[in-house]
Amino acid sequence: MNLREVAMELDPKLKRLTLIQLAVPVTLLIVGIGGGLLQALMRAGVIQADSALGLGYYQGLTLHGIINAIVFTTFFAIAFGNALVSYALKARLNMKVAWISNILMLVGTLMVAIMVFAGEASVLYTFYPPLKAHPVFYAGLALFVVGSWVAFWNWIPVYMRWRRENPAEKVPMAVVGIFATFIIWQICTIPVAYEVLVLLLPWSLGWTNEINIELTRTLFWFFGHPLVYFWLLPAYVMYYTMLPKLAGGKLYSDLAGRVVFMLFIIFSIPVGAHHQFTEPGIGSDWKLLHAFLTFGVAIPSLITAFTIAASLEYAGRKRGGKGLFGWFRTLPYLDGDRYLFPYLFVGLIIFIVGGSTGIINASYNMNLIVHNTSWIPGHFHLTVAGPVFLGFIGMSLYMVEKMTGKEVKLKKLAVTVPYMWLVGLFIFSFGMMRGGLHGEPRRTNMGMTYLNPDSPLYRPEWEFYVLLTVIGGVILFLAMIVYFAVFFQTLFGEKTTEEKLVFPLSESYHDERAGVFANFKPWVIGAIVLILLSYIPVFIDVSRSTSSGAPAYNPHLPVPENQISGGSTEERVTESDGTASDKEKNDGETSEDGE
């Protein structure tokens, strides 16, 4: 791309680290994306089996969720943040600390991956107890999260120094955005770290017998919804600070971006109970409060829709577009030299539907129609697999190009990926959401029962919707094959120009004083106050409604692990897993589908 950016000299250590942080997760995505296609086929009954290619359906689903939604996104957010903070603040990071973070995360990923592949952690990416995974799985998750904290802590001194040296200047918007992302992450991962380290790990080791299940769920969703903004905000950083320039214009309003990021800090956490509307243990009035606050977190996204559209209109008119909608025709939709534009633009279009369906989910009693149906994955594929995923893979390609000095190969193909993705995703998610409204459950190997004509549970009326998800899934898979070809050809191609550290940062059209939006402090304090107000009553309800805890269960057996006789925990698990007769007996007793 030739956008006359001001490039910076690239620290070779940062280059090496960043390439690892981008290439390792993109390589893992091959498994995650392939797994996604397999699940679409198995779910629809095209492949009618408990497992395919040696991976059980629920084991594959665990991998799909963890790789695509946790590992890929977190590594990317850190690689992007490291480079962006260095570039926007013109500073060097402490590379030792950055490496400590990276090693913790790589080791954590490896521990989790080994346990999932070994079949010792088929608990899905939400790891809801009392289904139990191997202790190494929980330890790996904890290392991964702590590693991500270390990466953030490494930016703080650089930021403080910049503030000291530039007291009169506004902090660059890119830094505000990426700091907002990681402030949210830092706050929301504390309860889930508590869940994993204090509750789940000792319990999975057999040191404690029972844990409070509703408490673990509430701690998880304290983290689970802000997680969505941890995914989304790096994409917002790209929309505010880069998309206007890629389009050939300016950001319509600098202040709007700052308002939006601060509002996200306030509203993205005290909303988690909207994932728990159908659960016991939390008063319905507190659930309504969380619904109300969730509506608050929609406001910054609505502002963003306006500001980014206005920025694109400004760019379109500068490019010669006339009339009410004429500007829309002049944007660089298929310009190979600005391949990043379609990745971001298409993500925005997808997010119009993704965001609107999210408001439906948050709508308290309307949630009864959609909760845990396939509507939900239909919705969140339009967010995390839409603007987030496209922004992240597009930016990964851009960062590899700039940092290696290897011009992107197959640019004409690279710009088609987002459009293929758009078509595939809309078909897929439409199928999932409509099916969900007709009662299709999520996270269910429906090919074995609900979409198996020989099963008493057969639901012929769902066939059409799962057919759509298969068609959509195949298109999504093909789009990714093209992306992988472009990414790896570029990565392993020959150097054509200088290695540099650069991002296409936009100027602002309206550039006002940031005032109260210039500092994080009041917003972080506001967030903590709101969290306390909205969560204290929830935790009180959980504690007074819980009568008993639950022992650990292996996903393969309907009896608690501590009632299975003989051997240590480890031996018992492998025994019950590995012995064919044991499993057959158990299946025969409990399922009616004649597996």
Next chain:
Amino acid sequence: MDKHEKRVIFASIGLMAFFFLAVILAVSGLGITVPDCITDREPFTEPEVIQLDETHYEVHSIARMWTFDPPVIEIPAGATLDIFLTSADVVHGFQIESRAVNMMAVPGQVTKMSAKFDKVGKYSIVCHEYCGVNHHSMEGVIHVRPVEDMPAREVSKAGSPASNATEGGAKL
């Protein structure tokens, strides 16, 4: 801040306020609400269907890997069913086909929702939370029968709570 931008911020707040008002109306006007926090009932270990009066039934449903207990809930057409749900092992889901009944079964907790069934037929209950390797085969049924087809039952005192079930309630 530019005047268009200000208008958009006010419009955004207005839109979300309107949506929230619609939710409140659906709660107070139509009475559609979500499960509340229950502190006065211990999770039960015996599944049962209790007839409270002519048209009011109560079920104690236990979700377990990988069945619902009772597997079939029989009620007459026109009956209102209070569903109390718990889990005997892991977390399960409980969703009734074409009804706004959607609950989680959590061990150590009781979830409650009610629904009225006017039309005769079989309504399947789907477990919609992953609960182990046979999750996809876990299903229950609510069988709504014509009133005259219902077997004669001893009717318990009207509105009697669950604790009286053992004396007067009809067990399934």
